[in-house]
Amino acid sequence: MKKFLLKLLLFVICFWAFDKLFIPIVNNAPSLEVDKKLEDVLQGKFNHDILIFGSSISSFGIYAKQLGDSLKCKAYNLSSPGSDIEYQEFVLRQLILNKNKKPKLLVLSVDEPGELYFDKVVNFRLDRLYPLVKYQQIKDELIARGEKNKYLSSLFILHQLGKSNLDFRTRQFAANDRIMPCGSMINSLRTNNFPGGYYNGNRQYDITKELPSKRKKFKSFIETCAREHIKLMIVFMPRFHSRNFYFEQRIKNLAGPNIIYYGYSENSITYKQKEYFNDAVHLNFEGAKLYTNDLFNYIKSERLLY
Amino acid sequence: MIFNSIPFAIFFVFFYFLYWLAAARSTKIRNIILLIGSYFFYAWWDWQFLFLLIGVTLVTYISANYISKTINEKSKSIVFALNIIVSIGILVYFKYTNFFISSFINLLDSFGFKTNLSVLQIILPLGISFYLFRAISYILDVKNGKAKARIDLLLFANHIAFFPSLISGPIDRAKTLIPQLEKEIKFDYSQTTDGLRQILWGLFKKIVVADNLAAATLPIFDGYLTMQPNILLLGAFYFSIQLYADFSGYSDMAIGIAKLLGFNITKNFDFPYFSQSVSEFWRKWHISLTSWLTDYIFTPISIHLRDYPKLSLFVGIITTFLISGLWHGANWTFVVWGALHGLYYVPSIIMGTMLSKKKKNKEQTLIQKLSDYKNMLGLFLLIMLTNVFFKAQSIQQAVTYLMRLVSLETFQIPTLYKSQFPAVIILLSIEWSQKNASHGLQNFGIKWPQVVRWLFYFILVALIFIYNNKEQQFIYFQF
Structure with missing residues (x-):
């Protein structure tokens, strides 16, 4: 057994040395990213008056440059496609911790109906974290989420990596998508030929489908804004169907009365026309410009920036 | 505790040294350590279900001993049948109750009948199919004279709860594991x-x-x-x-x-x-x-x-x-x-x-x-x-x-x-x-x-x- 234990120890020591060959991968990974939003947050580069949080719906549906130009302030869209409230809360936490300038107004777009549901395609974007694993804040979050072990992480570089670190190509968005300097995204392909027409029926909301973890992070998001004296505005973005007032009421009940809520007028014919949508849930760029204008008018009329 | 987890790695490192230290002293102490390790491994997931595992072990052990000792064929058959019913009953209850209920609801529904029946909140104990199959095969082998009922409960309990194969197999037979548990084991490098x-x-x-x-x-x-x-x-x-x-x-x-x-x-x-x-x-x-x-x-x-x-x-x-x-x-x-x-x-x-x-x-x-x-x-x-x-x-x-x-x-x-x-x-x-x-x-x-x-x-x-x-x-x- 002595021989075995000695050989095992030698194996571990050699592997530990081998492991250090992966340091350049960790250091180089951020340079392969096209979307630098999270890294900029970690480096404390944000100094905007308005920040927009949400998933792909607000990424494509709110044009931050137009909003900033209209209101004569700096606006940035920090939304990430495929991200859920847990990821958005993490970004907000990092925004505060890393001494970015606090925004005067934070716009949070909530996804109907799945904001608080389990969703296979909208989740905590771990693949956005792994390329930035050289930052301690990212390592801490991966450990806190149970992805990595604290002690193994400090011993082995390899234990800090994820699958995305093995892809050495520069990241690309999907063929027709690109990110603009204001953080908003645009899809250049205007197909408008998604199936189905405008759904005008009654929509339901099932509280039992909510995940406690998402509910907790949603509340934490609200509390962080309150604690940091950031004005929070929750928006219900247009979709190619009627508004779900059960869902909106649920969000209002959870978030409380001291929040600004903004939906859109169901009477507006705009949001019932296919030409403003890429699919049943995402506005296209023309739709985004119209919605952003509505948003601007509301912020201005309610004097939310002052 | 699954094998590809940090808790298992920590558990196994400690257990491994303890196990070989015990093995150097005596086979019985080694088997005691092995059984404690297996039960700890299982209880890590849910300690309450450990009692089910121990219960199945004891019931099977007592039944097998009774079957092998008694000469009354009728009572032998009754004990055997009861043991099989209990084992399969446990498996059916935990694994198939909701399947039968939902199938029954669907069947009634297809004939247009409505029912107040609903599925139950049942937690499926980890590895239940594996350890019950091990227990069932043992009692069947004893009944058919293919295996002798073991006197040593420690060996039998180790056979049922052997932690490497407890939650996902292989479904070892008594004739594979028990002879190995009986003999002294020496460390083998290869x-x-x-x-x-x-x-x-x-x-x-x-x-x-x-x-x-x-x-x-x-x-x-x-x-x-x-x-x-x-x-x-x-x-x-x-x-x-x-x-x-x-x-x-x-x-x-x-x-x-x-x-x-x-x-x-x-x-x-x-x-x-x-x-x-x-x-x-x-x-x-x-x-x-x-x-x-x-x-x-x-x-x-x-x-x-x-x-x-x-x-x-x-x-x-x-x-x-x-x-x-x-x-x-x-x-x-x-x-x-x-x-x-x-x-x-x-x-x-x-x-x-x-x-x-x-x-x-x-x-x-x-x-x-x-x-x-x-x-x-x-x-x-x-x-x-x-x-x-x-x-x-x-x-x-x-x-x-x-x-x-x-x-x-x-x-x-x-x-x-x-x-x-x-x-x-x-x-x-x-x-x-x-x-x-x-x-x-x-x-x-x-x-x-x-x-x-x-x-x-x-x-x-x-x-x-x-x-x-x-x-x-x-x-x-x-x-």
């Missing part, structure tokens, strides 16, 4: 290093192949109505590999861990996807379950109907595979999966080739005849398409999935989910080159210079480290 290599290979199969493929098969099967047919074909292929890599990977880890403790337990997979016939496949897939079902289901039926040779085979095979299907999961999809595998035997039953003497398992070479490849490929395709029922949530989903494969687009080269392919190639290449060995790394690279061999192991460990997380590549188009 057995230990072979065990470590088998664990490494099992971890690679589970984490780098199976879990990685799951990230592709999940969205493909969920999106079966909208995915292109070529992606659906890729999904079916990936799922078959995932199923094998997952289950055989865990078995490899179990067998490897047992080797570290000085035990040799039943081999559970023997490179089944390189089989050329359905019967060969089932001799190589989940071997311990197949042999259990053969001994306790198929053989008794065959003997009972021996006057009707073909009928006995047909009834035996279909019953065995229906039970095998249900054992794998409480859903009608598993029943169909099992029934299909049973039906694949029908041609050989009709032609009488199933009764003919089995071909001697000759040493296979790397290069085989063209017809061998044709058989292998044909069988793999059949198994792969059947596995759609294993993965699908409902029979309707499986049928729709398979119907959508009937398209010219099916044979176009997929542009998505390509990143998983290298792992599949590595798995199949290594296993193909090692198909005469007991596991993928038993002999692979063993003659290489140590530096090269270790470098290869480093790469495997590195991949296991990197892939051991929940990260999934963002599937953009799904938005």
